[in-house]
Amino acid sequence: IARLVDEIAANPNDMQKQLDLLRAYEDQSLNAEIIAQADAVIALDPSRVDVYRSKAKAYDNLNQLDNSIATYEALLAVDSQNADAMLRIADNQRLLNRYTSARSWINRARSAGGSQGEADYILGLTYESAGDACSAGGLEYDDKLVYTIALGLFEKAAASGDYNIVGKASSRVDYMKQFAPAKSDWFLNQSKTMPAKDCYGWINASWSETKYIGTFLSQFAE
Secondary structure: OHHHHHHHHHOOOOHHHHHHHHHHHHHOOOHHHHHHHHHHHHHHOOOOHHHHHHHHHHHHHOOOHHHHHHHHHHHHHHOOOOHHHHHHHHHHHHHOOOHHHHHHHHHHHHHOOOOHHHHHHHHHHHHHHHHHHHOOOOOOHHHHHHHHHHHHHHHHHHOOOOOOOHHHHHHHHHHHHHHOOOHHHHHHOOOOOOOOOHHHOOOOOOOHHHHHHHHHHHHHHO
């Protein structure tokens, strides 16, 4: 690293040395240095998608999620159809409890040709996160309905054939089953087909994923 710093000081326009220094910082997990070095590379070549990604990941590692989102948005300014960047933004929006925005970015990624399995997986995580946030005071039937949406999305992702997602999605399916409504829950709440708690006000009954509630509950009606 010290040698590269000296060489770059003597020849700051040497792109290969600049990139070598960036990778050296990444090898050492020096996140603050990665961000500064990524900016140096981007100043020389604003089209380097891989460098924007390195910078965004460093922000993720520092838990500076808004800065990560801004970096991925800068990436999209030079590669507008980068579906992976859209999904990374969606996941960060989820972690920031901005569920509507997360869903919007997921749909943009779908339209851009992104992995449908990963899109379903992150949307499932979005509903799971919403359920976790809203059920902090105790698990209620409304929360179980939202977890049922997450369960359905994880099942779809697990069946997607996307080998990067199948294993993770299958694990979430096994985990989420414990939070789905039991027949006794349904028997006491047969008139309720959508969550009504205020914290679920962002969920629209017309959205396609809400069908998983009816699909799951139909087993009890039968």
